[in-house]
Amino acid sequence: MINSNSILVPIPALFSFQECVWFLNRNYDDCLHEIREGDVYKALEVNGQMLLIRISENGAFLEIELLEGDIDEEGKANLVAYVREWFDMDNPIQPFYDLLQSDGRLAYMTESYKGLRLIGISNLFEAICWSIIGQQINLSFAYKVKRALVEKFGNKITRGGQSYYVFPEPGLLAEVSKEELKAIQFSSQKADYMIGIARAFASGTLSKELIVSLPDFEARKKALTVHKGIGVWTANYALMKSLREPQGIPYGDIGLLNALANHNIIQDRKELGKIDALFSQYAGWESYLVFYLWRSLTVRDSA
DNA sequence: AACCAGGCGCATG
DNA sequence: CATGCGCATGGT
Numbered sequence: 001m002i003n004s005n006s007i008l009v010p011i012p013a014l015f016s017f018q019e020c021v022w023f024l025n026r027n028y029d030d031c032l033h034e035i036r037e038g039d040v041y042k043a044l045e046v047n048g049q050m051l052l053i054r055i056s057e058n059g060a061f062l063e064i065e066l067l068e069g070d071i072d073e074e075g076k077a078n079l080v081a082y083v084r085e086w087f088d089m090d091n092p093i094q095p096f097y098d099l100l101q102s103d104g105r106l107a108y109m110t111e112s113y114k115g116l117r118l119i120g121i122s123n124l125f126e127a128i129c130w131s132i133i134g135q136q137i138n139l140s141f142a143y144k145v146k147r148a149l150v151e152k153f154g155n156k157i158t159r160g161g162q163s164y165y166v167f168p169e170p171g172l173l174a175e176v177s178k179e180e181l182k183a184i185q186f187s188s189q190k191a192d193y194m195i196g197i198a199r200a201f202a203s204g205t206l207s208k209e210l211i212v213s214l215p216d217f218e219a220r221k222k223a224l225t226v227h228k229g230i231g232v233w234t235a236n237y238a239l240m241k242s243l244r245e246p247q248g249i250p251y252g253d254i255g256l257l258n259a260l261a262n263h264n265i266i267q268d269r270k271e272l273g274k275i276d277a278l279f280s281q282y283a284g285w286e287s288y289l290v291f292y293l294w295r296s297l298t299v300r301d302s303a
Numbered sequence: 304a305a306c307c308a309g310g311c312g313c314a315t316g
Numbered sequence: 317c318a319t320g321c322g323c324a325t326g327g328t
Binding site for chain 1: 307308309310311312
């Protein structure tokens, strides 16, 4: 049923909502969205107002429904832009598929993961905090820590007895004490890193706009790594997920290395030359290649 | 019960 | 520039 609170977005070529949803719902407990019956539920905060949306597939369209909250025409346009960006719908990925197709080791991905898009994290602050949380710990635990943080400090909207959260604002986390973070299982170092990043965002020393405005990839990377807690891996992850930089390769990422080993592209983790050689073949699509390699780490549930 | 996990900063050669 | 180490703590 289409009503005034529903928006239809045409689905582009090489886009599979199911593949994207599968990724969002793989075997981890992400607190910033909910999947039910194949539909995506997500809370958003727009101009201080909490919204709840549901995204589903409707024929040749994605349907975005506003379940809670109120927005005007401009708000609707922003909502559509948000979803298109989140699922990378405006990026024609055929060239990437052509590259995969000509690569014997990876060609199967064009069928197995057909239409999977690089799911983004539009909020740069969130992307950086998430990668700090995820540094050097297993993902199951990382998602637990993120949930504790979000449920303690994030705004929420409730519907049908269920709460949906948005990531906390930097201004709030800038005032949090180290002890509060350690209580939710941050290490002492990560607590310092995150408070520092929150303060940088709260004061305007660091922002997505500022990073975007820099002239090139290296400058953007450098502007990120000057902050404590943002190393090469985190900077690349943030550039890949939030700024959608094709060159954002999280070098050293253990999952990436494992995936490369699984595909017999490297034998051990020190073969940096082979890794560079592979990525040089995917110029312009490096981050997509990383994303697809990460995808390959989780086996699809046959059920 | 070890060993590992979607690293980082800092100190040393 | 490369290597080594401590950090912290849950998963497997």
